[in-house]
Amino acid sequence: MKQKKAVKKSKKLPKHLQHINQYAAGIDVGSRSHFVAVPEDADEQPVREFSTFTGDLERLAEWLIACGVTTVAMESTGIYWIPVFEILESHGLEVKLVNARHVKNVPGRKSDVLDCQWLQQLHTYGLLRGAFRPDEQVCTLRAYVRQRVTLVRSAASYIQRMQKALAQMNLQLHNVVADITGATGMRIIKAILGGERNPDVLAAMRDKRCKNSAATIARSLKGNYRPEHLFSLRQAVEFYEFHQSKIADCDRQILEQLKNFDAQDFPNDGSPSRLGEALQRMTGVDLTSIDGIDTNTALKVIAEIGTDMSRWKSAKHFASWLGLSPGARISGGKVLSSTTKPVANKAAAALRMAAFTLFNSKSALGAYLRRQRARLGAPKAITATAHKLARLIYVMLSHGTDYIDAGQEYYEERYRTRVLQNLKRKARELGFELVTLQEPAAVS
Template sequence: MLNGAFRPDEQVCSLRSYRRQRDTLVGYRASHIQHMQKALRQMNLLLDNVVTDITGKTGMTIIRAILNGQRNPVELARYRDKHCKKSEEEIAKSLKGHYRDEHVFALRQAVELYDTYDEKIRACDKALEQKLNTFDSKDDKDSQKPSTPDKPSKKRKSRCAPDFDVRSELNRVSGVDLTDIDGIDENTALKIVSEIGLDMSRWPSAKHFASWLGLCPGTKISGGKVLNRKTKRLPGAAATAFRLAAYSLTRSKSALGAYYRRMRSKLGAPKAITATAHKLARLVYSMLKHGSQYVDEGQEYFEQRYRERVLKTLKQKAKDMGFTLTPVETAVG
């Protein structure tokens, strides 16, 4: 009489394994970035003060030049990429250090290990792309649906995203563009699809889906009395992806960003993240199950609807108490 635990079909399970292996390698590569940073600091080379990411084009070019024997700060600063915000003079000031052999040795090993894991991640990217190519296209199943060209994404590509057009592939296999939802980039969309699959019929409704993710209030009730409404702690990868997407909306000018900030001021950050992740999960469920598209109505639209709801509540309370609300005209000028 118990329902079986959720398990995607074999095709999705295979995709999930490739994606999880890739995430593991990304974590290992990040450790060696920290080792590179430590070796640079030990040599008093403050490269991270002048570049946003030491593994970017400017940072790695300078690091490889150091490993090749270059020690002159002015010469090293000339490897600055034209898009770098700092000038060559500023970069040269941060590269005046002492190049002890043991620290250079540690830096060299960290770079070699970084390159090794970077190569393995690229191999995972190819495997992911090949696996996605085996999925059936949604357009093939619904020939009556007019095909529309993919619109360019307004979101920046994440540094941790796979090295192929993930967005187009996911659009093809799902029939919808999950990256239209604010907070969900192509890497997050790939994580979600690889964890939950494309068949939403496994959950009768969006409420069941949110409950399975552990993103809904708890129902600890005894004798008809609610004892606890805390959200269940379920360490699922899909729920974590939704929570991270919700947290990324902190400064978003979208309706979802306004919703998160409203909930944060009311409930605090942890509960606001859960509430926003719950809303994101319902949107993803609706898009994958019904093929609907998401359109952001904007921050101003959300704030206007919030004001209307508050005003309606105030009017009803005043009416119940025998009063009438009268707007106050403010003088202009």
């Protein structure tokens, strides 16, 4: 008896697994070369390797267009994706930058060829979502702001070197002056580098707003002036002033870029007031009215997210994208972890720094931060307050509304009312009644 061969019936793929992007390509980005995969029927050699030189990237774009490709997916690998993204986009291709977590390959052999084919396959079925990228004007502003942040960070290192050189000469200037780069500190340091050694003459250069007296400052300026330490101090001061001039150049360039969002012209002096005014006209709201957010913080956030809040469905989605929302790892009805996901988001970092400044604030946000710190600890309280700041920014930019601080007393009263309501509800559930005790009358 002959055994019948099993007939393999071709089943139609379900709707969510049908080819959504028929002409999709996948690129595995590298530092030396890029591997590109196109549909198998688009070319005799569907996987090719291209070098990272500009001419090769132009050739890559032309090959993709010749293959009929309309959309491309690639991972965000370091900064190597930027030239590929910009050149392909300039040729009219739709480029999706995808999160590496979302395209992790199945276990097995791993190679650049398999990676680009996996990206192409996922993108064909429409299983990839492009990462957020603001429009071209905001990207340009973001580049200037990030360069400014780099310069500020580098300048801070030279302030530390100035303090080290002063400490090696036993000049305790940082103990009597709040900021050695302020008016008093820089005048004294410049005089020391000019050859002045008399502590009384140096102390007389103090600013009238300085808290410590001239006698106290003079005592701190009697030191051991060694030539090698003076040499280190001089170089640190020169590097610090050089960085300050470059930061001023960045501020002027940022103000020039902000003018592209508004027709009104501003004096290009790069001052914080001008930057704040231009930023307010760009966004239509005053983000600095939120406690803890100054002009630099608002500029950093806007440079990262832009002004179009329609990219996110709601304030919750926006906070989740920033990495400021609690996680939701649940299995079998049990919460495995609620920690926030690790996200290297510069806007979130700026909001965390803004939240950190609210510990001594008498505002409602300051009261909220202190309440959360008592309940959760400082790190989680900062993240929770940054989450609240993100939601406020989303609402202001979405609806053009202003922020008005209700004050610490209002927040405390609302918290007390909420606690009393919860206690009364729990008492009713247990069959009790919560009664507020009256204060005893004073005995005459």
